[in-house]
Amino acid sequence: MSDAAKNHLSDQGHAFIAYGSNAFRLTVKQWLIVLLIVAPLFALAPTLWRHAEKLEVSGDFRMNYDLASDYWLYSNCAARAAEHYDALVVGDSVIWGQYVTPNQTLTHYLNELAGRERFGNVGLDGAHPMALAGLLQHYGKAISNKNVVLLCNALWMSSPKHDLQISDEFNFNHPRLVPQFTPKIPCYRADASTRLGIVVERNVEFNNWAAHLQQSYFDQKDIPSWTLDHPYECPFSRLKIDPPPDDPTKLHHEPEPWTKKGVKPTDFPFVDLNTSLQWSAFKRAVEVLRARGNHVVVVINPLNEHMLTGKSREVYAKLKGSIESDLRAMQVDCIVPELLPSEEYADASHPLSPGYKRLASELFEKLK
Numbered sequence: 001m002s003d004a005a006k007n008h009l010s011d012q013g014h015a016f017i018a019y020g021s022n023a024f025r026l027t028v029k030q031w032l033i034v035l036l037i038v039a040p041l042f043a044l045a046p047t048l049w050r051h052a053e054k055l056e057v058s059g060d061f062r063m064n065y066d067l068a069s070d071y072w073l074y075s076n077c078a079a080r081a082a083e084h085y086d087a088l089v090v091g092d093s094v095i096w097g098q099y100v101t102p103n104q105t106l107t108h109y110l111n112e113l114a115g116r117e118r119f120g121n122v123g124l125d126g127a128h129p130m131a132l133a134g135l136l137q138h139y140g141k142a143i144s145n146k147n148v149v150l151l152c153n154a155l156w157m158s159s160p161k162h163d164l165q166i167s168d169e170f171n172f173n174h175p176r177l178v179p180q181f182t183p184k185i186p187c188y189r190a191d192a193s194t195r196l197g198i199v200v201e202r203n204v205e206f207n208n209w210a211a212h213l214q215q216s217y218f219d220q221k222d223i224p225s226w227t228l229d230h231p232y233e234c235p236f237s238r239l240k241i242d243p244p245p246d247d248p249t250k251l252h253h254e255p256e257p258w259t260k261k262g263v264k265p266t267d268f269p270f271v272d273l274n275t276s277l278q279w280s281a282f283k284r285a286v287e288v289l290r291a292r293g294n295h296v297v298v299v300i301n302p303l304n305e306h307m308l309t310g311k312s313r314e315v316y317a318k319l320k321g322s323i324e325s326d327l328r329a330m331q332v333d334c335i336v337p338e339l340l341p342s343e344e345y346a347d348a349s350h351p352l353s354p355g356y357k358r359l360a361s362e363l364f365e366k367l368k
Contacts, residue, residue, distance in 0.1 A: 154323065
């Protein structure tokens, strides 16, 4: 308020009160009372919600494809899966099942061979090793003292771009899961404020839970934005403590062999394992799991070598051998499955249903 306005109030016999436009002001004592009421809610709400939320994690369960960025939900699913299954199968979309329905995934066929629900699918679509290490470190804490089958997909090391080594900025999967400050990722250019916000979200349960509500109940929008799109709907009506499950009948990609898509053999310029960011991250993921008392078995995903040029197959064979050697040196159990028939691949790394069934038959004998 200007000095002239203050003088005018004084002339009229009114005293000027700083912040007098506020409806009311709280004293220090009243603020302490508010703090005593709000603090327990801040601390307990996420925990109470976690226990109350309805999640049916059994059978051919897998994360909802549309909620792949809801990491609080992933942590809850992983916790329920750890309680229900003897072994957890962890990895990217190859484990999740990009070209198949839930009853055609690797874990489905493993359980079919086991005759019971022994293997749980905790794969996450797009979880390259840099993201996977962060996922397990920050949101996979419930995966402890378990048998874990961890997929290593060398496709993430098939080029400098896939390995996140290029200096040009580009949008890669799950930037909120990768290291925000160190090690440095050349193509990741988020500003300091964004990075700090992600670190806070990881470490403050309330922020993490709030992000979950936005992802699962408010169409992946913040509440103010959602209310603008739904002006006549009450936000509280959305909070049903029942996140939408994955549709068991929905296919996200056409399940046809790569040979019918007109794809020609490709020359993948696989990176050097010694300088690979993704390989370093994968080893970090292994150590995160082992530090929590898990017995880890790494399965090297059988890439579609039918789709590689002759030169690329030679490079890949050496890379695969180096991966196996590194894992043996780390004293990590490792399985290198046989190449699947060409018609059982959908693309460079994803099997179709018959491929998963064949792969499960080979793995089951070695996982007994």
